[in-house]
Amino acid sequence: MDRKEKFVLLKNAVANVVRGSAAALVAVFLPPFLTRAMSSDAFGAWSLVLQLSAFVGYLDFGIQTAIGRFIAHTGESGDTEQRDRIVSTSMAVLAAAGALGILGSAGLAILMPHFFHQVPQLLLGDSRLALVLVGSSLAVGLPCSLFNGIFVGLQRYEVPAAVIGGSRVIGAVFLVIIVLHGGSLAQMGAAVAAVNLASYGLQYFLYRKMAPRVRFSSQLVSRKAGRELFDYCLSLSIWSFAMLLVTGLDVALVGHFEFEKVAYYSVAATLIVFLAGIQYALFNVLIPSTAVMQAQGNSIQLGEVMITATRYGSFVLLLMGLPLILAAKGILTVWVGPKYAVEGARILQVLTAANMVRLSAVPYVMTLIGTGQQRLVTITPLLEGISNLFVSVIGGLFFGAIGVAVGTLIGGIVGLLANLIYNMPRTIEINFRITDYLRDGLLRPLVCAMPLVAVALTFRTSGFPSLAGYAAIGAAVAATSFLLWRCGLVGSEREKLRIRHFAPQE
Numbered sequence: 001m002d003r004k005e006k007f008v009l010l011k012n013a014v015a016n017v018v019r020g021s022a023a024a025l026v027a028v029f030l031p032p033f034l035t036r037a038m039s040s041d042a043f044g045a046w047s048l049v050l051q052l053s054a055f056v057g058y059l060d061f062g063i064q065t066a067i068g069r070f071i072a073h074t075g076e077s078g079d080t081e082q083r084d085r086i087v088s089t090s091m092a093v094l095a096a097a098g099a100l101g102i103l104g105s106a107g108l109a110i111l112m113p114h115f116f117h118q119v120p121q122l123l124l125g126d127s128r129l130a131l132v133l134v135g136s137s138l139a140v141g142l143p144c145s146l147f148n149g150i151f152v153g154l155q156r157y158e159v160p161a162a163v164i165g166g167s168r169v170i171g172a173v174f175l176v177i178i179v180l181h182g183g184s185l186a187q188m189g190a191a192v193a194a195v196n197l198a199s200y201g202l203q204y205f206l207y208r209k210m211a212p213r214v215r216f217s218s219q220l221v222s223r224k225a226g227r228e229l230f231d232y233c234l235s236l237s238i239w240s241f242a243m244l245l246v247t248g249l250d251v252a253l254v255g256h257f258e259f260e261k262v263a264y265y266s267v268a269a270t271l272i273v274f275l276a277g278i279q280y281a282l283f284n285v286l287i288p289s290t291a292v293m294q295a296q297g298n299s300i301q302l303g304e305v306m307i308t309a310t311r312y313g314s315f316v317l318l319l320m321g322l323p324l325i326l327a328a329k330g331i332l333t334v335w336v337g338p339k340y341a342v343e344g345a346r347i348l349q350v351l352t353a354a355n356m357v358r359l360s361a362v363p364y365v366m367t368l369i370g371t372g373q374q375r376l377v378t379i380t381p382l383l384e385g386i387s388n389l390f391v392s393v394i395g396g397l398f399f400g401a402i403g404v405a406v407g408t409l410i411g412g413i414v415g416l417l418a419n420l421i422y423n424m425p426r427t428i429e430i431n432f433r434i435t436d437y438l439r440d441g442l443l444r445p446l447v448c449a450m451p452l453v454a455v456a457l458t459f460r461t462s463g464f465p466s467l468a469g470y471a472a473i474g475a476a477v478a479a480t481s482f483l484l485w486r487c488g489l490v491g492s493e494r495e496k497l498r499i500r501h502f503a504p505q506e
Contacts, residue, residue: 026172027274028335031267035336037179044255044262045123046130046185048116051251052108053135056101058244060142062236063090064149065369066229069291071153071214087146088220089229094143101142105135115252118259123185130189137193144200147207150214153288159206167199235375238382239365245385246358246411247276250404253392258400261347265401267332267340268348272355275320279359282316283309283366290370294429302367303432309363310441315488317356318449324352326453350405358384358412360442361419367430377423384415448488451479 034043070086109128113119119127148160174191207214254265286309293302324331328348332341368374388411395403424434455476 026168027270027277030172030175031270032336033176034179035263035267035340040260040263040339041120042123042185044259044266045119045127046188047251047262047266048119048255049127049130049134049185049189051248052112052131053105053138055108055244055248056105056135056138056142058240058248059097059101059104059139060145060240061093061097062233062240063094063229064145064152065236065287066090066232067146067149068152069232069287069370069372071150082225084215084217085220085222085225086229087150087214088216088218089222089225090149091143091146091216092218092221093226093229094146098139098142101139102136105132105139108135116255116259119255126185129186133186133189133193134196137196141196141200144203146216147203150207150211154211154214156210157285159210160203163199163202163206167195171195231375232372235378236369238378239374242381242385245389246408249389250392250408253396253404254401257396257404261343261401264340264344265347265404267336268344268351268405271324271348272351275317275324275352275355276359278320279313279316279362283313283363286363286366287370290367291372294371299429299431302371302430306363306367306430307432307437307441309367310360310437311444311488313363314360314442314445315448317359318445321352321356322449322453325349328352346402347405350402350409354405354409354412357409358415361416363441364419364424364437368427371429373427373429376426376428377419380415380418380423383418384411387411387414444487448480448483451476451483 034046038046067087067090071083109131112128112131113124148164151157151159171192174195175188178187178191251262251266251269255262286305290302290305293305325348329341329345332344332348336344365374368377388407390407391410392404392407395406397403399406420434420438424437455472458472
């Protein structure tokens with residue numbers, strides 16, 4: 001990878017981190033306002049509204065991802081006519097999906113009292129109206145998501161990062177104002193819908209200004225492009241359906257089995273959304289980059305990039321996930337208050353462990369999408385999703401919210417094993433060995449984290465005196481730093497750092 005390619009990849013990663021940081025700011029700073037200004041029932045009902053309306057996003061069918069990949073690929077091949085046919089056909093499909101999303105939002109609002117029997121009657125009417133407003137606005141956004149796909153394909157990640165990140169922050173500000181003034185759930189839904197619609201208008205304006213050569217027209221819609229989209233997006237749609245089973249139904253299941261725990265489960269799940277958002281923000285930049293590598297026939301480089309990204313991703317997961325597991329109660333107490341800490345700590349621990357397992361595969365998945373091989377590995381996400389749903393339903397029936405969380409953990413383990421046993425041996429255009437993936441991608445970061453984990457567990461079980469505690473922390477940090485240098489970095493990376501920092505300057 002030359003210097004220019006590295007710069008583009010870094011720029012896109014930074015843009016995605018900025019976008020993810022905006023989501024993170026909302027995830028971190030909004031719940032403390034809402035949990036303190038709203039009753040737990042009202043906050044739980046609002047969480048249900050958000051998850052039920054989010055089903056609309058699954059009607060994207062992976063088309064936004066496909067657009068980014070097709071535009072990156074045609075940018076390398078120069079086939080602009082094919083690019084515009086794909087874009088136009090995608091717009092037609094997404095417009096139809098948007099209409100379906102509006103109908104679906106209305107249908108869910110009608111069925112809401114029949115599935116969630118424990119929602120207080122005083123909250124039910126506003127909840128249903130908020131669901132229609134938020135869900136319909138997201139449905140309108142489906143065809144507009146095409147513009148984000150175009151910018152991703154052109155490797156202009158900073159554009160959707162600014163628009164989407166900014167809209168989330170503005171929407172959160174409106175929600176805080178409404179809640180502090182005693183507003184209803186319907187008013188909250190109207191504010192979210194208004195911000196969403198405004199962001200779609202801005203996306204269209206920026207597309208017209210910055211990417212006018214990428215055009216769409218009803219005359220360019222074709223069956224051939226539709227078949228190509230179908231072939232590419234079928235597996236993405238299966239993945240999307242599987243993710244619906246994994247992360248799209250958990251709050252709804254808790255609402256059905258144990259509504260009084262929805263607020264606490266949602267707070268824990270919010271931190272998981274933050275964890276997952278950072279991971280995807282860092283590594284979905286691999287899609288256009290790996291598409292270019294595939295077009296150049298660099299299968300060995302693809303394997304090296306994927307394993308390196310997995311290793312870095314594992315470091316990120318450990319850095320963010322271990323504190324959530326080892327200090328769950330303390331973090332929740334400071335963040336949203338002692339009541340939520342008591343009720344939500346165990347849920348947070350289980351969900352964090354589950355997602356550390358399943359999110360370790362994000363770099364591999366992004367590389368598959370970039371190289372167009374996602375169609376080869378549709379069984380694994382279905383196995384994860386079905387096992388997750390099955391265990392969550394049984395666990396929710398007998399154990400309530402914590403049983404639903406355990407379902408996510410079991411599903412994550414099933415997904416990891418299926419990747420190693422079934423998916424990776426069938427991945428033909430990414431040249432790597434599974435043993436290298438395990439050793440360099442997963443085990444190296446885990447070994448580096450062991451000293452800090454050991455000290456944290458000791459604090460939890462025995463409690464050091466303050467002086468001994470500080471000494472233990474210092475020793476653990478030193479040991480982790482040594483392991484990071486010896487085990488966390490491969491030989492070529494250590495050599496580059498030596499040259500950069502220790503070589504004599506001319």
